[in-house]
Amino acid sequence: xxxxxxxxxxxxDNQYHLNEVSFNFKEGNLYTILGRTxxxxxxxxxxxxxxxxxxSGEIEFxxxxxxxxxxxxRNVAMVYQQFINYPHLNVFENIAFPxxxxxxxxxxxxxxxxxxxKSVGLxxxxxxxIQELSGGQQQRVSLARSLVKNAKILLLDEPLVNLDxxxxxxxxxxxxNLFSKGLADETILIYSTTDPRETMELNGEVIVLDEGKVxxxxxxxxxxxxxxxxxxxxxSNDPPMNIIEAKISDNHIKFEGIDVEAPQHLSKxxxxxxxxxxxxxxxxxxxxxxxxxxxxxxxxxxETLLHLKRGNTKIIVxxxxxxxxxxxxxxxxxxxxxxxxxxxxxxxxxxxxxxGLNG
Amino acid sequence: xxxxxxFLKYFFIVVWTVFVVAPFLWALTTSFKDFxxxxxxxxxxxxxxxxxxxxxxxxxxxxxxxxxxxxIEPYFNSLFVTCTASLISIILGTLSAYALSRYTxxxxxxxxxxxxxxxxSQRIMPPIVLSIPFFLFLSSINLLDSLTxxxxxxxxxxxxxxxxxxxxxxxxxxxxxxxxxxxxxxNPYQAFLKVVLPNSIPGLIVAGMFCIIFGWIDFFFxxxxxxxxxxxxxxxxxxxxxxxxxxxxxxASALVSVAPLIIVAFIVERYLSKGNLSGAIK
Numbered sequence: 001x002x003x004x005x006x007x008x009x010x011x012x013d014n015q016y017h018l019n020e021v022s023f024n025f026k027e028g029n030l031y032t033i034l035g036r037t038x039x040x041x042x043x044x045x046x047x048x049x050x051x052x053x054x055x056s057g058e059i060e061f062x063x064x065x066x067x068x069x070x071x072x073x074r075n076v077a078m079v080y081q082q083f084i085n086y087p088h089l090n091v092f093e094n095i096a097f098p099x100x101x102x103x104x105x106x107x108x109x110x111x112x113x114x115x116x117x118k119s120v121g122l123x124x125x126x127x128x129x130i131q132e133l134s135g136g137q138q139q140r141v142s143l144a145r146s147l148v149k150n151a152k153i154l155l156l157d158e159p160l161v162n163l164d165x166x167x168x169x170x171x172x173x174x175x176x177n178l179f180s181k182g183l184a185d186e187t188i189l190i191y192s193t194t195d196p197r198e199t200m201e202l203n204g205e206v207i208v209l210d211e212g213k214v215x216x217x218x219x220x221x222x223x224x225x226x227x228x229x230x231x232x233x234x235x236s237n238d239p240p241m242n243i244i245e246a247k248i249s250d251n252h253i254k255f256e257g258i259d260v261e262a263p264q265h266l267s268k269x270x271x272x273x274x275x276x277x278x279x280x281x282x283x284x285x286x287x288x289x290x291x292x293x294x295x296x297x298x299x300x301x302x303e304t305l306l307h308l309k310r311g312n313t314k315i316i317v318x319x320x321x322x323x324x325x326x327x328x329x330x331x332x333x334x335x336x337x338x339x340x341x342x343x344x345x346x347x348x349x350x351x352x353x354x355x356g357l358n359g
Numbered sequence: 360x361x362x363x364x365x366f367l368k369y370f371f372i373v374v375w376t377v378f379v380v381a382p383f384l385w386a387l388t389t390s391f392k393d394f395x396x397x398x399x400x401x402x403x404x405x406x407x408x409x410x411x412x413x414x415x416x417x418x419x420x421x422x423x424x425x426x427x428x429x430x431i432e433p434y435f436n437s438l439f440v441t442c443t444a445s446l447i448s449i450i451l452g453t454l455s456a457y458a459l460s461r462y463t464x465x466x467x468x469x470x471x472x473x474x475x476x477x478x479x480s481q482r483i484m485p486p487i488v489l490s491i492p493f494f495l496f497l498s499s500i501n502l503l504d505s506l507t508x509x510x511x512x513x514x515x516x517x518x519x520x521x522x523x524x525x526x527x528x529x530x531x532x533x534x535x536x537x538x539x540x541x542x543x544x545x546n547p548y549q550a551f552l553k554v555v556l557p558n559s560i561p562g563l564i565v566a567g568m569f570c571i572i573f574g575w576i577d578f579f580f581x582x583x584x585x586x587x588x589x590x591x592x593x594x595x596x597x598x599x600x601x602x603x604x605x606x607x608x609x610x611a612s613a614l615v616s617v618a619p620l621i622i623v624a625f626i627v628e629r630y631l632s633k634g635n636l637s638g639a640i641k
Contacts, residue, residue, distance in 0.1 A: 051538050071541040078542050084535040088557040101544035145543070 001027050001062040001152060003048070003188050008057035010043055010212070017043040018054060019212040025188045027152070030179055030204030032220065033192040036235060040212040041192035045155045048190065049076050061153075074153075077146030081158040083138035085130045091117075091141055092126040098149045116144040119178060136167040147178070156191045160198070172198060196236045200224060208232050225354035230347040233277050239305060241341070242283070242315040244276045253337065256311040258290050263338040265351050273345030278335060280305070280318040286334035297325040308333070383614075390415045390610035397606045415607025418599075419615070430595050430612060437575065437592040438619065440506055444513035445570035449563065451514070452521025457551060459522070460529035461537065475526050478519040486579050497584055504588045512580055517570040524569065528562030529555070564627055571623055575616075592616055 003025040010018040017040050025031055033041050046052045048059065050071035059066040066074070077098075085094050095116050099109045117123050120140040130138060139159060146154060159175075160168045179189060179202070193199060199206055199220055206223045208215040215235075216228045227233040227241075234240040246255035248269050253262050253276060266276075292308035292315070299305075299322055306317040306325065317333060325331065342350040388403055391411035402408030421427020455478070458464075459471050493512055494503070502508030532555060540550035556563075581591035596612045599605060 046538075049538075049542055051541065070546070071538075072544050072546050074542075076542060078539070080535050080539070082533065082535060084533065084539050086536065086539075086554055086558070088554075098543035101549075142539075149543070 001186065001188075002060075003066075003153060004060045005048075006058045006060075008044075008047060008054045008059065010040075010047060010052060010054045016040075016212040018047065018057075021057070021209075021212070021214055023207060023214070023217070025190065027186045027188050030189040030191065030202060032199045032202050032204045032206045033190065033209055034194070034196065034199045034206055034223070034235060035192070035209035036194055039209045041209055042157050043212070044209065045078065045157050045190065045192060048153065049078050049155055050074050075149070075151050076153040076155060077149050077151035078155040079139070079142050079146050079157065079159045081161050083135055083142060083162070085138060085141050085145070087130050089130070090126070091122065091128050091130065091133070094130065094141055095144045095148050098145060112148050113144075116148040119147060120144045121174070136163055136171060139163065139171070150187075152186065153188045153190065156189070158192055158194065161194070172201065176202065196224075196238045199236070206236075208235055210235060226349065226352045227341075228349050230275065230277070230343045233341065233343070233349075237279055239280045239316045239318060241277045241279055243343075244278065244313055244315065246274060246276045247272075248274060248342075253340075256313045258310075260335060260337050263340065263353070265353055265355075266337075266340060266342050269342050269350055271344070274350065275343045275345070275347075277341035277343060278315075278337075278339065280316045281320075282336040282339040283315065283317045284334050284336065285317075285319065286332055289332040289334035291330055291332055294325045294327055294329040294331060296327065297323070299323075306331070386610040386613050389606050390608075390614060392607050394603075415605070415611045418605070418608040419611055428595065428599055428608070430592060430615070433590045433592045433595040434615070436506060436589060437581075440509045440513060440591065441571055441574035444510045444517055444574050445567060447510070448514050448517035448521045448570050449567050452518045452566065453525050453556075453559075453563065455518075456522050456525030457529055457555065459526050461534070475522065478522040481515065481519045490580070490583050493580065494583060503584060504586045506589055508584060509581065509589070509591070512584060513574050513577070516577070516580070517574055520569050520573060521566045524566040525559070525562055528559055528566075532558060560630075564630060568623060568627060572620060575620060 003023075005021060005023050008018050008021040009016065019040075021040075021044060023031075033044060035041050043052060047054050050066075050069065053067065061069075061074075086097060089097065092113055095113045096109050099112060104112075113126075114123070117126065120143055122137065122140055122144065125133070125137065130141065133141065139162075143159065146156075156175075160171055163171065189204070191202060191204070203220050205217070206220050207217050208223060210231055216223060216232045223232065223236050227236055230243065234243075244255055246253050248254075248262055248266060251262050251267050253260050253266065255276070290310070292310045294306060295309050295314070296307040297304060298307075302320065302322060304319045304321065304323045304325075306319065308315050308317060308331070339353050341352050344350050384403070388405065389397065391405060391413070392402075392409055393412055393414055396402060396409035399409070405411040418427045419430045422429050459475055464471055464474060493515075497503045497508045497512070500508075502511065536554060536558070537550050540554040541547070545553060576593065577591075578593040578597065581594050582597075585591065585594065592612075593616070596609070596616060599609055599612060
């Protein structure tokens with residue numbers, strides 16, 4: 001049973017929330033929608049759920065026109081980024097709600113709810129009020145409620161974004177386990193996120209969305225290795241990929257007085273307006289490197305993010321240890337230039353170290 | 360510092376309590392007095408200051424033929440009109456408020472907020488402005504001096520309060536809750552009845568309380584739109600007043616007329632202390 005969309009557009013108030021979005025989702029697969037905030041992720045999920053009607057375009061599910069089916073008959077499940085549960089019901093009643101709606105036998109409901117509670121690790125919480133639970137537990141309840149339905153389409157709209165760091169890691173791990181079990185059956189799983197790391201970890205098919213437009217579709221690894229444009233490279237990296245305006249001539253990359261030998265996959269590019277992309281993790285501190293000035297140094301976890309400047313070029317470097325720098329310190333860095341990407345002036349990928357569009 | 364704080368706290372509590380309770384005490388003692396005790400200076404303690412009697416209370420239930428003012432019928436008229444009008448206002452008001460909160464209406468330049476304001480604007484006009492149209496309207500459909508006519512008018516007056524309170528309340532209930540209910544297999548009516556409404560009980564109670572209070576205390580429309588057939592309590596109480604002000608029966612009638620509101624307050628207070636009024640929805 002495939003979920004197929006053709007040229008979905010949604011344009012309230014003359015602004016595109018979805019712009020000619022097409023996709024073909026197959027059952028038993030995980031799809032990750034990656035995009036920044038306001039890129040149209042939630043709109044797309046709500047359109048699939050039936051909460052929004054697109055202005056144009058079609059959605060077909062199992063060969064039938066999905067747009068003619070009202071929300072309550074679509075058999076989809078959705079988990080919101082806010083922890084949405086029914087506040088007047090306790091945990092058990094919350095999870096049982098969609099089943100009761102289908103008039104299923106009470107004993108069957110009991111079994112299914114207990115199974116769902118087990119799979120999200122909330123056994124023993126049946127009689128708790130929703131307000132008595134922590135954010136992470138509330139989100140587990142809404143996940144359990146969406147699992148218990150055996151919906152053919154499961155939509156997860158940034159389910160981890162409102163949780164604190166530790167819970168997010170923990171729940172992400174549990175999600176992965178659930179998905180790998182759940183994927184055996186016939187569910188289409190659609191997961192939206194802003195976090196490139198989450199995308200890579202979930203390792204599904206990725207749809208990169210920006211301003212309502214699909215920029216690239218492909219497996220997570222492919223998106224990471226061969227982003228088809230500057231935009232995708234920015235969206236799929238956190239911190240965003242460094243973009244340096246440079247010139248390549250005589251096998252050398254030149255910018256801001258720096259001159260490095262071009263790696264093989266970049267050597268043939270000589271056009272004007274070329275942009276070099278380099279991940280923040282592909283730059284290292286080196287005594288013999290090029291001098292940059294520190295604009296800002298932030299320590300996040302066990303990582304140090306350095307915002308550096310030289311002339312008009314600003315870059316971000318991430319270093320896997322905690323280092324203390326002051327503003328205006330001068331430091332020396334080296335580029336792992338063989339990991340560099342090149343983009344044409346219009347933003348399209350020119351060459352990637354992983355072989356995309358070589359030369 | 361701490362002692363001063365406790366002292367001040369109790370001081371203000373006591374002052375406020377006296378402020379609130381004193382009128383009731385005054386009315387209560389006065390209702391048991393006769394003409395002489397009322398006019399004989401400040402007296403408060405029964406049997407010591409004055410000899411209590413039940414004359415003030417008896418007047419309220421005696422028939423006019425025996426020199427009383429029978430308030431029993433007006434009392435039940437008032438209860439019936441207030442409760443019916445409040446109930447209908449809450450039902451209609453809640454439904455309109457939900458629609459105004461969740462759906463987009465457009466008729467030319469008129470949009471949701473304009474419609475909500477239209478409801479509230481009914482209460483902005485001074486009642487006197489409304490009295491003549493209401494009078495003419497009721498007389499044209501032959502409902503002057505009838506309970507039904509009063510109920511119709513009170514619905515017009517009370518529904519804006521319900522709409523106003525409930526629109527605000529529904530706007531604070533996240534839309535995602537309705538949406539989740541739809542996704543979980545409810546049609547829009549079921550989503551409203553099974554999910555939105557049970558979570559709106561606090562709002563319903565507040566709106567209901569306001570409707571009951573405003574309906575119960577209205578004198579103006581009850582006075583203008585009724586004559587002999589039907590009388591409501593506030594009108595009857597005012598009618599008690601004659602050349603000699605009967606403080607005793609006025610006090611007694613004041614106490615009976617406040618009683619239903621006190622009962623409502625106690626019921627609501629029980630709900631409040633259960634704790635399921637506040638924080639139902641984060």
